[in-house]
Amino acid sequence: xxxxxxxxxxxxxYLEGTLVGEDRRRLAAAIHGHAEREQEFVAQVRLHLxxxxxxxxxxxxxxxxxxxxxxxxxxxERRRTLLASTSALRPARARPAVxxxxxxxxxxxxxLAIAGAAGLPRPAGHxxxxxxxxxxxxTPAVLERGSASQPASGSRLQVDDLLVTGAQGxxxxxxxxxxxxxxxxxxxxxxxxxxxxxxxxxxxxxxxVEAAPQPPGEPLCISTPCADLTVVGTAFSARCNAQMTWxxxxxxxxxxxxxxxxxxxxxxxxxxxxxxxxxxxxPRDAGSGLLASYFDGSSFERLSLVRIDPVVDFDWHxxxxxxxxxxxxxxxRWSGEIDPLFSEVYRFHIASDDGARLWIDGxxxxxxxxxxxxxxxxxxxxxxxxxxxxRVGIRLDYFEYEHLAAVxxxxxxxxxxxxxxxxxxxxxxxx
Amino acid sequence: MADADDEQRxxxxxxxxxxxxxxxxxxxxxxxxxxxxxxxxxxxxxITLYASNLAxxxxxxxxxxxxxxxxxxxxxxxxxxxAWLKGIAxxxxxxxxxxxxxxxxxxxDILEELLAASARRQLDDDGPGEQAEARLRGLQQCLLQLSPxxxxxxxxxxxxxxxxxxxxxxxxxxxxxxxxxxxxxxxTLLTCLRQRGVA
Numbered sequence: 001x002x003x004x005x006x007x008x009x010x011x012x013x014y015l016e017g018t019l020v021g022e023d024r025r026r027l028a029a030a031i032h033g034h035a036e037r038e039q040e041f042v043a044q045v046r047l048h049l050x051x052x053x054x055x056x057x058x059x060x061x062x063x064x065x066x067x068x069x070x071x072x073x074x075x076x077e078r079r080r081t082l083l084a085s086t087s088a089l090r091p092a093r094a095r096p097a098v099x100x101x102x103x104x105x106x107x108x109x110x111x112l113a114i115a116g117a118a119g120l121p122r123p124a125g126h127x128x129x130x131x132x133x134x135x136x137x138x139t140p141a142v143l144e145r146g147s148a149s150q151p152a153s154g155s156r157l158q159v160d161d162l163l164v165t166g167a168q169g170x171x172x173x174x175x176x177x178x179x180x181x182x183x184x185x186x187x188x189x190x191x192x193x194x195x196x197x198x199x200x201x202x203x204x205x206x207x208x209v210e211a212a213p214q215p216p217g218e219p220l221c222i223s224t225p226c227a228d229l230t231v232v233g234t235a236f237s238a239r240c241n242a243q244m245t246w247x248x249x250x251x252x253x254x255x256x257x258x259x260x261x262x263x264x265x266x267x268x269x270x271x272x273x274x275x276x277x278x279x280x281x282x283p284r285d286a287g288s289g290l291l292a293s294y295f296d297g298s299s300f301e302r303l304s305l306v307r308i309d310p311v312v313d314f315d316w317h318x319x320x321x322x323x324x325x326x327x328x329x330x331x332x333r334w335s336g337e338i339d340p341l342f343s344e345v346y347r348f349h350i351a352s353d354d355g356a357r358l359w360i361d362g363x364x365x366x367x368x369x370x371x372x373x374x375x376x377x378x379x380x381x382x383x384x385x386x387x388x389x390x391r392v393g394i395r396l397d398y399f400e401y402e403h404l405a406a407v408x409x410x411x412x413x414x415x416x417x418x419x420x421x422x423x424x425x426x427x428x429x430x431x
Numbered sequence: 432m433a434d435a436d437d438e439q440r441x442x443x444x445x446x447x448x449x450x451x452x453x454x455x456x457x458x459x460x461x462x463x464x465x466x467x468x469x470x471x472x473x474x475x476x477x478i479t480l481y482a483s484n485l486a487x488x489x490x491x492x493x494x495x496x497x498x499x500x501x502x503x504x505x506x507x508x509x510x511x512x513x514a515w516l517k518g519i520a521x522x523x524x525x526x527x528x529x530x531x532x533x534x535x536x537x538x539x540d541i542l543e544e545l546l547a548a549s550a551r552r553q554l555d556d557d558g559p560g561e562q563a564e565a566r567l568r569g570l571q572q573c574l575l576q577l578s579p580x581x582x583x584x585x586x587x588x589x590x591x592x593x594x595x596x597x598x599x600x601x602x603x604x605x606x607x608x609x610x611x612x613x614x615x616x617x618x619t620l621l622t623c624l625r626q627r628g629v630a
Contacts, residue, residue, distance in 0.1 A: 012610035014542070016595050028541040041542070042549045043630065046480070047617045050570065053479035053488065055589035142468060166468065299486040371538070 007031075011041055015048045017296055020328055141165040141184075161192040165205070183208040185239075206239040206430075239430050243293075244276040244306035246430050272429070276306045282428055290334040290394070291428035296326045298354075298399040300333065309334065310423035312396060312409035315374075321405075331399040332407075336428040338394040338421065340386040344413040351379035352407040355399050360384045361392035369399075374406040386413075395431060452512050455503045463503075467496055470516055477517055480563045481524050481554050483531060483546040491527060495520040525554055566629045573623035581616045588613055 010027040013019035019027060031037040141152040144162040152163055152171050165171060165188045173182040173190075180198070184190050188205020200222045207222070222238070239246040247256060249267050256267045256279055265281060267273045272282040274291070282288060289310035296302040305324045312334055320327040338360065340346060350356045350366050353374035358366040365382035386392065398407045412418040451469075454462035475492055482488045498519050506515060528551040535544035557563055577585065587593045587601075588609075595609040602609070624630040 008614055009607060009611055012607075012614035015614070016606075016610045018595075018606070018610070024542070031545075032541050038545055038549075042546060043621050044614065044617055045483075045546055046550075046553075047570075047621060049479050049482065049485060049488070050476070050567075051585065051589045051617075052485060052592075053476050054567070054570065055585075055592075166464065168464075297486075299484075301484075301486060 007037065011044050014041075015044065017302065017326075020326060141169045141171040157192050159192055163190045163192070164188075179210065181210045202238065202240050204241060206237060208237040241303060241306075243303050244274060246291075247273045247275070274306070274308060274428075280308060282308065284427070287339060287422075287424040287426050289423045289426050289428055290336040290396070291430055293333045293335070294321060294325045295331045295333070296329070298329045298331055298401050300331045300397075304330075308428045311420050311426075312407060313420045314408070315406040316400075316404075317406075318404055328400065328402050328405075330405075331397070333431070334394075334396040334398075335431045336394055336426055337391040338386075339389060339391045339425050339427065340413075340416075341388060341425070342413055342415045343386070343388045344415060345383050345385045346411050346413045346416065347381055347383045349379040349381050349410045349412075349418075350396070350407065351376045351410075352398060353404050354401045356380065356407060357397045358382065358409070359393070359395040360386075369397075371401050373404070374408075376408070379408075379410070391427060394426070449512065452503065452506055456506070463500060466499075466512070470513060473513065474516055474520060476567065477563055478520050478524060480566065481521075481528070481550045481557075483528065483543065483550050487527060487531075491520060491523050494523050498523070521554065525551065528554065562629070566624070569624050569627045569629035570620065572627070573620045576623060577616065577619065581619070584609075584612060585616060 007027070007030055010019055010023055010030070013023065014027060027041075031041050142149050142164045143152040143155045143157075144164060145158065145160070152165075155161075157163075157173070163171060163173075163184060165184055165186050167187050169186050171184050173184065174180070175198070182190075182200070185206035185208070188207065189203040190205070190207065191201040191203060193199040193201055202222050209222075237248045237250075247267060249269055249271055256265050256273050256275065265273070265279050267281060270284050272284055274280045274282055289308045290312065292305075292307050292309040293303060294305040294307075296304050304326075305322050307322075314321065318327070321330065321332070348358055348360070348365055350358060350368060351374050352368065352372070354371045355369040356366065357364065357369050361384070363384065365384050366380050368380035396409060409421050410418055411421050451462050451466050455466065471492070474495065475488060478488050478491050478495075479485075482491060495516060499516060502519075506512070528547045532544055532547040532551060535541075535547060574582070574585070584598070587598050588595070595606050595613070599606045599609045621630060
């Protein structure tokens with residue numbers, strides 16, 4: 001292969017996040033000091049970023065539609081579909097600071113076929129109201145219809161609408177005359193897919209559903225990226241991103257299966273479950289670790305894996321944490337709750353290569369966010385007063401830049417011996 | 432006609448923004464959220480034109496709104512509110528790019544240092560906004576000139592936000608083929624932009 005195609009391939013790989021290690025150094029060496037190559041590299045990166053940002057906006061839709069229509073490349077059915085549904089089908093970007101979605105898990109469907117006895121009462125004789133919805137915005141939220149946006153509050157929904165809430169936003173979808181309510185949390189995107197029944201796609205974010213019994217053949221269905229669920233209870237919440245669906249059942253029960261899996265698990269009241277390719281039941285009353293979100297890139301750029309880690313005590317050396325994660329330049333966010341045994345001041349320690357930050361109960365306790373080598377003898381430390389058996393939130397962010405990678409979280413107090421924080425004291429949950 | 436429509440929309444939006452700024456100054460927090468919702472798209476694209484990666488876009492965008500919230504009481508509607516927002520974003524971008532440029536130089540990361548330094552120069556060269564808007568308009572025109580296959584690939588990668596592995600599987604091609612083809616399409620777009628004098 002001549003130098004130019006190789007050079008092109010390196011830049012292409014850099015932009016897709018697949019260029020690492022020696023190839024990245026070769027690219028740097030190949031362009032450094034060559035004005036024309038530097039200019040080409042910079043121009044490619046800039047255009048890549050601008051396209052990513054421009055295309056994620058509604059403004060892109062008319063441009064692309066016009067392009068396709070002018071070029072006559074779409075058959076009538078495809079044209080109709082494109083014109084009708086581009087905004088509803090557009091996947092959202094992950095948060096925070098998000099760049100690209102990681103490879104999609106198989107499509108999934110959360111279907112609510114409510115068992116009559118378990119469900120909330122549905123008024124007798126009330127006709128199906130699949131699209132007769134009213135969205136009540138509790139805080140500002142937007143309804144995107146085609147290329148236009150309007151305040152969501154008070155809107156009657158239509159097929160292909162996309163409900164978007166800001167970070168502090170939220171809204172409630174209600175069905176007049178029946179007890180079904182869908183509460184949509186902040187930073188969420190919920191697309192209305194339409195009939196039969198009440199069909200939505202939760203692209204990103206969190207919803208809480210209270211569902212009345214639905215008419216035969218008209219189930220309430222919510223598709224998410226990662227799992228198939230059939231709900232036999234009446235109240236639950238679900239959160240999703242590109243790599244996982246998190247289910248929390250308040251009462252009733254949910255049949256929960258990985259996408260395409262014919263053997264669902266039953267998740268009962270008081271239980272939680274994680275779907276990330278397989279299904280894992282997460283009991284609410286027994287500690288099991290923290291929810292770990294692994295990202296490609298040192299700044300949480302692209303979510304690539306979600307799993308439950310029993311402890312935070314890893315020495316990956318120069319290997320990747322998992323085949324789905326980059327070997328270098330990756331980052332991890334552990335989240336959940338911590339349940340101390342004593343009412344005392346606890347000292348937390350993090351030894352890491354490279355940086356780490358720890359929040360307990362929403363307070364930044366350790367801030368050691370820089371490139372470094374691991375030093376188990378002199379870890380970063382911070383103290384916080386905790387109350388026995390009162391669970392508080394815990395979040396640990398970590399990034400790896402290059403070469404070796406390791407991170408260990410330990411704690412101690414006057415009564416608590418120094419130890420890696422054990423899984424029995426950690427309860428996973430999304431942020 | 433389109434220009435006249437654009438101008439009319441801009442005038443309407445400037446008046447709306449001035450009303451918003453007054454409401455915000457009077458302590459109406461709802462008005463601030465309206466401002467964020469109505470301006471975020473435009474501001475995000477503006478920041479993206481100069482940021483060295485998408486993480487930085489989010490950081491600067493958030494910092495801009497925090498700054499606006501803190502300083503809105505001092506805002507005087509001499510220009511437009513949006514121009515003021517962009518001015519704040521521009522200053523934050525400049526500081527951030529400078530800091531990153533220094534950090535990457537210390538770390539010996541040639542590629543990231545190059546990106547940060549060139550973005551900073553671009554920010555200097557462009558001045559407050561007009562060139563950025565011309566570049567965006569040019570890009571939209573250039574997109575219309577792509578071949579159907581290229582349009583489809585751009586749509587899959589950027590609009591549907593599909594990873595290249597997904598696109599490669601769908602097209603029965605290798606990931607390298609997809610990445611390099613996208614590279615060549617971008618090259619075509621860059622040539623088009625240069626011909627229009629807005630590269």
